[in-house]
Amino acid sequence: MQKINNKPPIANGENKGKGIFLLLSILSLLLVVFLMFGLWYLIAPRLGSFHPYFSLAVKIFLGLCLITISGGLFLIVLSALTERDFLFPHGEKQITLTVLFPINLILGRFFGLPKDQIRQSFVAVNNSLFKATRKRISPERILILLSHCLQDYDCPQKVTADYRNCRMCGKCQICQIIELGDNYSTPLSIATGGTLARKVVVERKPTVIVAVACERDLTAGIQDVYPIPVYGILNQRPFGPCINTKVDLKEIEKAIGLILNGRQ
Numbered sequence: 065m066q067k068i069n070n071k072p073p074i075a076n077g078e079n080k081g082k083g084i085f086l087l088l089s090i091l092s093l094l095l096v097v098f099l100m101f102g103l104w105y106l107i108a109p110r111l112g113s114f115h116p117y118f119s120l121a122v123k124i125f126l127g128l129c130l131i132t133i134s135g136g137l138f139l140i141v142l143s144a145l146t147e148r149d150f151l152f153p154h155g156e157k158q159i160t161l162t163v164l165f166p167i168n169l170i171l172g173r174f175f176g177l178p179k180d181q182i183r184q185s186f187v188a189v190n191n192s193l194f195k196a197t198r199k200r201i202s203p204e205r206i207l208i209l210l211s212h213c214l215q216d217y218d219c220p221q222k223v224t225a226d227y228r229n230c231r232m233c234g235k236c237q238i239c240q241i242i243e244l245g246d247n248y249s250t251p252l253s254i255a256t257g258g259t260l261a262r263k264v265v266v267e268r269k270p271t272v273i274v275a276v277a278c279e280r281d282l283t284a285g286i287q288d289v290y291p292i293p294v295y296g297i298l299n300q301r302p303f304g305p306c307i308n309t310k311v312d313l314k315e316i317e318k319a320i321g322l323i324l325n326g327r328q
């Protein structure tokens with residue numbers, strides 16, 4: 065099979081990787097503030113004509129939205145850069161990221177940044193927040209969740225139904241990951257897509273997930289399973305997308321060590 069030169073993903077958790085998403089988030093927040101003021105400027109005279117208190121109520125609502133989003137972003141930036149838990153007791157990073165993530169993608173396109181680069185940066189930010197909040201993460205039920213494309217393309221074994229169907233032949237990394245999971249008594253699951261991955265999460269009810277996938281699946285998955293914390297590991301694609309992908313096994317071991325012992 066011919067190898068395709070694929071740019072390696074940003075190493076998980078590196079500061080240089082986090083910068084893109086954090087900077088875009090700050091720009092997105094400024095854009096949201098600008099749009100809110102513009103909206104207020106347009107509708108304020110009409111609101112006052114309905115009832116004086118109505119105008120005040122809308123003003124308070126918009127103000128609270130801005131405080132929540134900007135306060136959340138400030139804590140996220142601080143926690144992501146220092147990897148210390150400034151999100152406690154707030155903890156609700158989701159509102160801020162849900163609002164800002166799609167705007168980040170639009171702004172990224174405006175600046176000519178590839179979507180996958182922004183997603184890689186999002187995963188790096190997510191992993192830093194994971195490290196920052198690790199003392200609050202329960203290691204009770206760890207699940208290693210793998211994308212199906214790690215399996216050798218020609219392998220007939222139905223490892224998505226049960227990973228124990230793997231014959232441990234060594235042609236792909238699935239057997240090494242199974243051995244790694246067994247060493248730590250950590251179960252794993254291999255999913256063909258987002259729907260199956262969500263089903264597995266609902267059934268297994270993990271308290272924390274170590275996920276291996278591409279940029280798109282990881283960013284969607286991290287947001288889908290919230291509030292379950294996810295440590296994301298980007299796969300490597302020497303043969304192009306979705307076929308015979310690879311993963312740095314040390315990254316999986318590092319993630320499990322981080323969860324179990326707080327090591328890095």
Ligand code: SF4
Nearest residue numbers: 216219230231233236
């Ligand atoms: S290691 Fe397992 S999944 Fe990979 S090719 Fe061999 S039998 Fe198939």
